[in-house]
Amino acid sequence: MKNLITLPQNFDDYLTIENADLRFREATDVAERVIGAGVDIYPNMDHAAIFCDPPHLVADGLKQLGYVNGWDARCYPSPVDGCDYINVSAQLPAESPAHREGWFDYVAVVHPVDKLALQHMLGQGYGNPFIHHLTWGLVPPERAGDDDFAYASCVVPFMVEKRKVIGDAIGDAPGTLIIALPENVLSHPKFEESLPTWLGNLDEEAYQVESMQGSGFLIQFFVLTGGRIEVALRVDTTQTFNPKSVHKISEDEISAIQDE
Template sequence: MANLIKLPANFEEYLTIENADLRFNEATEVANRITKAGVKIFPNMDHAAIFCDPPHLVADGLKQLGYVNGWDARCYPSPVDGCDYINVSAQLSADSPAHSDGWFDYVAVVHPVDKAALEHMLGQGYGNPFIHHLTWGLIPPTRSTDDDFEYACIVVPFMVEKRQVIGDAIGDEPGTLIIALPEKVMMHPKFEEALPKWIGDLNTDEYQVESMQGGGFLIQFFVLTGGRIEVALRVGTTQTFNPKSVHKISEDEISAVQGE
């Protein structure tokens, strides 16, 4: 499975990012380890998060590749290290030539809101722009029902189990399991009874459950210190991220000081 992963072709023709090779090497190592452990991932990464100022340093190249900047009409406040950033997402069509060349499904273009955030970003020494993290998409379990609650009964335990498998394969403590579910799953009369069974032995500080804005399932966690590499499972979403998830991840799960 590891030899099926794709990294973006001709990356340097579109984006000039000093730490790109470092992140791609880390992502490849993670992919090799987790696929060897039996975890199935999509060939293309789900998304990359790239910090920059001004945003056109990244958005221009993405547009040339066919990405639609701001495709979901959302911006996502991201309080990293106590500084204010804004994340605007770009989407690449799955049938585009660039996607065939290994480019990410989405890119989070993250830029500082004020001078304090700008100085914080530039002070880390990773360059401008820099890739903060890369995210592999996990292939979800087969869905044989249209009922979201029934599928949640399958997909949440699936991700709890994969979190353990991936943590063991990487040898690093996995981050919080962020579980964004369709609102009607959260409102289901059996939800409160079912959740402890889905979560298993996880402590309350090891997961967060919330409704997914726009519908669908988005379940994710980081696998390397500082939030350098992430995995995510995505089914039926209509926007790239969930605002509550982004806030939690930005505030508690990631840092611009990443501890390579």
């Protein structure tokens, strides 16, 4: 496939976000480095995480574009910097004209749930709303058959390798590799003995393995300080995120104080 990235050209027609240009520049720079290192990514971003209060500041524009707010009937508690936020996901149908115009596959609309979190969000100086991070989707290895365990034995080492390649290309230490796998992979009788082989020399504190709620594979890590840009591999998921992953990422991987 051609590695030609696309960004929403009509972004300002639907969303007014002060730091959007900055995040798009960072995302473009990361994409160019990732592609230059020989890693294939999808043209459209997997998702954007946008903090706002109230949520309609973002959800209104998304609805006009054709996004389905709350499409997966989930909300994801997100304890960022010790403050309580809620993440509600919007999905853009693949056949949507907006998708052809470069809009993200998903948007995490993240809002504070109490006054403390609101003051924390507004105190960072990024504006309201602001784009917290943007996520590129990695093109996964081809899958032969429907054996989840066999595919896990391919896709986990693939992401371990890409994490190192991307970290070297960007020159910033990559974040924790969050590995959400189908439950039948984790319960497979050979999983415990196979996992160390899949992970290679990856340090224990550099990864987290968990069961993917719903189904499918979602493996992700951040590539810039403060959680500004992320990459993710997604295969056959039935919801945007995994609750355990969101909690880990929110608590340990990201901050509203992003030290750019």
